[in-house]
Amino acid sequence: MIVINKPKLFIEAEFVIISSEINIFEEKEILWYKFPVEFQNYLVTENLDAFLVGLLFLGLKNGYDIRLESQVSEKLYYNLTHYLIPALCLANPALTRIEILPKELNGQNLNTGNIAGTGLSCGIDSFATYYDHIKENGRFSIGYFTFFNVGSHGDMGGERARKVYKERLHAVREFAMGENKKVITVDSNLSEILQVNFQKSHSLRSISCVLHLQKLFRNYYYASAYRFDHFKLNLIDTSDSDIFNLNMLSTESTSFYSSVAQLSRVERSQLVSQNPSTYPFLDVCTNPWIDKPYLNCSYCYKCLRTQLTLEIGDNLKFYNQVFDLKKYQEIKYKYIGELLGKNGKSPLDQELIAYLKERNYHLPTKVYIYGLLYRYNFYKLKLKRYFKEIIENN
């Protein structure tokens, strides 16, 4: 059993911290989230929604029921118990259908801010979300960007992840300033308490931060990884079903959207590259090390995929400040060869190959040789493992 107690607020210099004492059987932990102090009046102390969603994956993974010593949104409780928990368990048979035991349900709309928000990572999906909503008004217009430290800078948290978070925040702040918007930062020890893989729990972690700000955000856009026709319940990565998951995390006060799910990655890249403000800030890199000569390492799979997509659309030249284009030119044919040669292509791989063909992108013979070599090495490794298994079992 996990017990979540009533939240407490306290001020620490220019920050306000909302925390709750958590009891996981005999163990006592304090789960905290830290916000800029100016947002103090928007923090929800009436409900335990944010803490519940933050710890939900821990309960599901270990089969621990969750008891709430305060109120929870009536709508969230209904969504979780009827739909989200059964769906997550269906996607991942290792999870257990747990009970949520609230003290009281709260059907009140707490929102007063009547504005929208979105996370800003300076990647393709987050920039595409911003530009896709740039003409919205009122409660659908993006008033604030958010930037969280709940696992995207290092699954298990700790000081190393916090260092990466602070480093990445510079570019995020600078871009936001150019757009005349504030960034709401949220630091938390949620990752340290969860100690689980980020990909399996990232939507829940991020949305838990937003649920603290239900009084501010009437609508919140969480950038989708895929287009909505790629929907599936997935064991490894919950992004594939975000269009459903996010809707099920909505409350009386805040609605969540899996944004830009109507656009393919190619269309998103085109939308982003039409906006020169993104040229010095685009950051898609998965390589977490700091002090890179460019913002992006330029050789990880995300860097290569983005550079190739931009190059086919004739937009890569605009991003020469953030990518090492010389390095990219040296390795791009090997990357394309591997892309063509690999088994089990993802929807994003398939989309990129279709884009190459559609634009008649010139492929020299060496691309096909790289593709064959990739397949040769793949099967060689497979055979080696197979023979090793036979030898060991005889």
Ligand SMILES: [Zn+2]
């Ligand atoms: Zn990279």
